[in-house]
Amino acid sequence: MPTEMLRFPSAKGHELGGTLVQAEGEWVDAPRATALFAHCFTCTMKSHAAVRLSRALAQQGVQVLRFDFTGLGESEGAFARSGFAANVNDVVSASEALSAGGHAPALLIGHSLGGAAVLAAASRIPSARAVVTLGAPYEVDHVLDQLGDSLKRIEKDGSAQVEIGGRPFEVSREFLDGTRGQGQRSRIETLRRALLVMHSPTDQIVGIEHAAKIFTAAKHPKSYVSLDDADHLLTRAADTEYAAGVITAWLQRYVDLPRE
Template sequence: MAERVRFRSSTGPMLTGLIDLPQGEVRGWGVFAHGFTLGKDSPAAARICRQLASEGIGMLRFDNLGLGDSEGDWGDGSFTVKVADTVEAAAFMAERGTPARLLVGHSWGGCAVLAAAGRVEGVRAVATVGAPSDPSHAEHQYDAFVDRVLADGSAQWLVGGIKALTLKRAFVEDVRRAQLLDVIPALHRPLLVMHSPTDATVGIENASEIFSLARHPRSFVSLEGSDHLLTAPGQARRAARIVSAWADPYLGD
């Protein structure tokens, strides 16, 4: 069971999300950050959050700027805005009386929760799934358009042949400036890094770098057999069960 919600983004437009409500005994609450252009209904986001909810952990997953049901222009999003909107999502959860103790991020969303955690009061644990160690890794997805964007200010990008997004110069420059080298060692929260050794989109070396930069308590779990998007049956649910067990000591009041 999910509750549809809306809250204001850090830049003004309204963002739309779903709160997968916890079943049975409520163990805690969290926020999920989706991948680069994926959205709240992507397999990783939906299946992980539903599984966590089935185990008593309520999760807010939401569409970032200009994606899915959210307002705004994706090209105005950038990494800085994605991080700020993750903070806004956690603030929304606190305002409704269900403060997020857990942040979970998939792919680029993993970078976002690492950067956002230090700005969210009450967050006690962070988990990443298939996250790059450098946010600028995302440029690989649109590198064919970068020169045109930097020269003309913007360009249309057809994602997967079906979704048209506007890539803007400020977006590209913001992503290039973003880095986690100082953020990860200063996280001061338990960190779970999950990654598949056969991830063909974000290589396993990214998990190694995140883990090596992190301070204890830190944990690493190999999601062997999983693809980057966790699309095969059971992959996302397996990741969620691991998060659920690992996060248990950090959820209660």
């Protein structure tokens, strides 16, 4: 599958790394649309969901840029001092890099906390006509629950090393400040983009009630599709292939996507 490595600056001047997965087959020279994918909390653009979903969409003619948030994977900067606000700025920076290359994104896709980030960034991306969330939290503070008892140590000492998903991460008070009080409800209410909420009712990390709150807050046009028994990280290939098929079909109504 043809890919292109991209490097582009963040709002704070750090170099971020991304991979543009190019459309395949008859769509190689003229992609049906361009999408921007934001990965889950502490994941990277090499996560199962990021890789498989971008490949599946590329096979259907939609090219996808997946990238690493500040301080993760191929991107520079300190994860410890980033937080959700930095994630939102990174989404905007990625969209600007695509636009500069003549591929302004019509679709924003976000997985888990990346879903919350694309909801928050959409109003700052003029080319975006549609937004898709997969297992996204409604309250951004929800992600801080994963810090457990370390939250008090971070507040007291200014920073602490925590274990998230079996891996160690340094997290600072600046990270907490950049994640709390984000006002997602008003952002969702004024989204003014077509919205597709995808969520598994058996998600053990971000409960299905978050999908209900996002869907209720959003104005039409909006749609909800159940991911049935998929796990939060979408580790099964069948789940990402299903999601890609639904997204492509849904896009037909909201983006100038040539029909096959």
